Amino acid sequence: xxxxxxxxxxxxxxxxxxxxxxxxxxxxxxxxxxxxxxxxxxxxxxxxxxxxxxxxxxxxxxxxxxxxxxxxxxxxxxxxxxxxxxxxxxxxxxxxxxxxx
Numbered sequence: 001x002x003x004x005x006x007x008x009x010x011x012x013x014x015x016x017x018x019x020x021x022x023x024x025x026x027x028x029x030x031x032x033x034x035x036x037x038x039x040x041x042x043x044x045x046x047x048x049x050x051x052x053x054x055x056x057x058x059x060x061x062x063x064x065x066x067x068x069x070x071x072x073x074x075x076x077x078x079x080x081x082x083x084x085x086x087x088x089x090x091x092x093x094x095x096x097x098x099x100x101x
Contacts, residue, residue, distance in 0.1 A: 063094070 011019070070078075075089075082089035 078092055079089045082092040085092065
């Protein structure tokens with residue numbers, strides 16, 4: 001714990017979690033335990049201005065994030081080739097796989 005100003009104390013996240021556990025505050029809050037009653041309704045204009053968070057969809061069918069293991073040498077070659085073509089290397093891998101199946 002570090003004292004910052006006269007009455008402001010700065011805590012690390014670990015210190016906050018330890019203190020919360022000691023006084024019985026649950027680490028995770030369930031959706032049904034959140035009180036939304038004081039939040040104003042969104043207007044149609046506000047809803048129209050909202051955008052989907054994250055990466056934009058490239059096509060009608062969103063891509064699926066996966067994890068694969070590739071030899072480092074192969075990955076480096078793919079990255080170089082993708083850079084020459086001016087596209088992300090994941091997109092290049094997708095195009096290669098699309099042609100192969």
